Amino acid sequence: MVEIKVLEKETAGVIGKVLRDNFGKGPGNVVCSLSDSVLVAFITNFASPVELSLMNIQQNLFVEKTRDLLMSTLKEEMKTFMALKMRYEVKEFYYDWNLESHSGMLIFIFNKEAVQDGTYPEQDQLHGIISEISHKAEKVPDEIQSKKLTPKHLLVTRDGILVSIEKELISLGFEETLLLAKRRLEKRLIEEHMDVIEQKLGAKVMDFFIAWNFTEDKSYILFVLQQNAKAK
Structure with missing residues (x-):
């Protein structure tokens, strides 16, 4: 340690x-x-x-x-x-x-095998919320996984979220424009669902971040949680 x-x-x-x-x-x-x-x-x-x-x-x-x-x-x-x-x-x-x-x-x-479980209460319910947010922004992900890395860090992985028009924009070289647009859209949608997210997690979300891998059609959402603080 x-x-x-x-x-x-x-x-x-x-x-x-x-x-x-x-x-x-x-x-x-x-x-x-x-x-x-x-x-x-x-x-x-x-x-x-x-x-x-x-x-x-x-x-x-x-x-x-x-x-x-x-x-x-x-x-x-x-x-x-x-x-x-x-x-x-x-x-x-x-x-x-x-x-x-x-x-x-x-x-x-x-490039190392993970050995810790990382599961947490209300995991399936949070996945449902993330699925709803993704559907509003693009489409329901093919797969959602999440893991408590530490008591303060929750990492959500979404696979298969790009729709056909987004893939076409990427192939035409508009990756940066798409990235900037998706940042704004998805962060706004997460903010709109923040109360229910905090309720399911039982913790206040201090901050959150989103990143994409367009080549592999996946995205990561990192929630930074306030420890020992119940959501309102």
């Missing part, structure tokens, strides 16, 4: 430095949580003065596009570091930001 905590702290320090070196300002805090084959980094107080100025004049979309561009250049560097640190290949890497709250997340999924 001590070794894992040291590893999480060292990894958080490196992630903070990489973000600071490339974005001009580092995050206020980075908290890493390692669970089996998944490492989650929760980032807070992350917004440069330039980004804040752009957001003040309603240019959030430009900030999103700039961050996407920078993260695409950092992807391999971060995957290489994590592979060396964890001694496992990074199979998947995702990120997302909530600009209004100046927060973000990174997810590293390693």
Whole structure:
């Protein structure tokens, strides 16, 4: 356990430095949580003065596009570091930001078999809510899985969510436009269902993030929960 905590702290320090070196300002805090084959980094107080100025004049979309561009250049560097640190290949890497709250997340999924169960009460009911949200945004997923990585982190995986028109847009090179649109739409739908989500989880959702893998037609939703706090 001590070794894992040291590893999480060292990894958080490196992630903070990489973000600071490339974005001009580092995050206020980075908290890493390692669970089996998944490492989650929760980032807070992350917004440069330039980004804040752009957001003040309603240019959030430009900030999103700039961050996407920078993260695409950092992807391999971060995957290489994590592979060396964890001694496992990074199979998947995702990120997302909530600009209004100046927060973000990174997810590293390693090529390693998970051994922990991760089930939790009301799991099937939450899957039903996620299925309803997905149906409103695109279609009911072919499969939904979820796992409590830690008491504070719940990861939901959706497979088979893209409809034909979305696949066609991707093939035509409009992946970035589709990503920006889906971020807004699905986050809005999740916010609309937040009361019932918190009720089923029995916990307040402090933050949540969404990422997509268009190539494999899958999506991840990460809920950051407040421990020992019942939802209203």
